[in-house]
Amino acid sequence: MTYFEFLNEHGITLLLGTVTTVKVLVCSMILYVIISMIFGLMRLSKNPVIQGTATVYIEFFRGTSLLVQLFWAYYVLPFFGISLEAFTAGVVALGLNFGAYGAEIVRAGILAVPKGQWEAAYSLNFTPAKRIKRIIIPQIFPIILPPAANLTVELLKATALVALVTVVDLTFEAKQINSITWLSAQCFGTALIIYYIMARFALVPFLRWLEVLAARKVGKEKA
Amino acid sequence: MEMGWRWDFTYEILPQMAIATLNTILAAGVGYAIALIVGLFFLLAQRTPSKIFNWVNREIVEFIRSTPLLIQLFFVYFVLPQFGITLSAWVCGMITIGLHFGTYMSEVYRGALEGVSKTQWEACRALNFSTIYTYRRIVLPQAFPIAIPGMGNYLVGIFKDTPLLSTIGVAELFHAATAVGGYNYRYLEPYTLVGIIFLTLSIPAAMWVRKLERDVNISQGKMKK
Helix, strand or coil: CCHHHHHHHHHHHHHHHHHHHHHHHHHHHHHHHHHHHHHHHHHCCCCHHHHHHHHHHHHHHHHCCHHHHHHHHHHHHHHHCCCCCHHHHHHHHHHHHHHHHHHHHHHHHHHHCCHHHHHHHHHCCCCHHHHHHHHHHHHHHHHHHHHHHHHHHHHHHHHHHHHHHCCCCHHHHHHHHHHHHCCHHHHHHHHHHHHHHHHHHHHHHHHHHHHHHHHHHCCCCCC | CCCCCCHHHHHHHHHHHHHHHHHHHHHHHHHHHHHHHHHHHHHHHCCCCCHHHHHHHHHHHHHHHCCCHHHHHHHHHHHHHHHCCCCCHHHHHHHHHHHHHHHHHHHHHHHHHHHCCHHHHHHHHHCCCCHHHHHHHHHHHHHHHHHHHHHHHHHHHHHHHHHHHHHHCCCCHHHHHHHHHHHHCCCHHHHHHHHHHHHHHHHHHHHHHHHHHHHHHHHCCCCCC
């Protein structure tokens, strides 16, 4: 069987899997961005309860393995009466895990905003909410986007794990085709190439574009 | 089936989990050692006089870095036998982890070397030091502290990625939990134990890395006690 015959026969299946992978990626990306914003801010709170909650959350999700969290969400939560669909469990586990890493990036970004900006906001008598929303948050994007871009590429790679909790994504399809045809080089090789194309020619250019956009917004033109 | 946490079952599976934990630590240690060495090779291969060779090497690194470790594991495990190379799951796992994280290590090394100021090189040239002497006595001692946080983070990173090895049948902690859970049809205790064991190992490890980073910075005179 030549490679073209292989693609002819199984290409559609792999592409359908790719669509699911993209869905998982987009959903978990939205979730992790929201979570990291909330917990990044909580981490800087002066209230020990709020700060403690955020610290425990971050340390917990960064300290355990993503695969363990996925399996926990899918196989153990039903013990407590919470049955999640495979797709939901996958997205929630990915979002919570990467949200913990993202929160640390947001925290570092907020701390990196020059002190003069805080002082200026104080002296203009802005309310705390306005200070964060209008002055600090818009300025953190050029700082946090480069590390967040790395994290998002890691997220794309991590979406492969949801196949292990029976989400029918690209990895799942590749495994499935492998067990039927035993053309391992073809199916896993194709899957690797599809992941590479998604990361290199779609996700990374998109994130670079966001970086340029954010830099322009605060008046720092990027070459 | 009884709901809720069962302590008797927990105690029953604890010895098995403890032994499997040792396997996990072993896998992480061996994988890390391979990654450290592979990283050096990738670093050197990017600094050769041949531009094409460097470019090809960079593309290989880029490819390995932007594809999932899970599929790389499957690839190595299922494809090598097609070419007549049959390796055990352990060896496959170690090779794949070593290669995957080796590409990350090479970036850590590269960043550290580039973090050493260019004037250091110029000063050594002016003092007529040989290249090897410059590396050994001037550049590497300054690059090392820059590399420490990255190196430490990937040690913890490899440790947390070892559960992936269970998918090709390496008998590490997660594999043991799945086996025990499937046998007794109870996943609550095994998977929770795995989580707790990971937490108790990786949080101290992360703290140790942070302390190491501080110590090295202090000994280099970059930070006050």
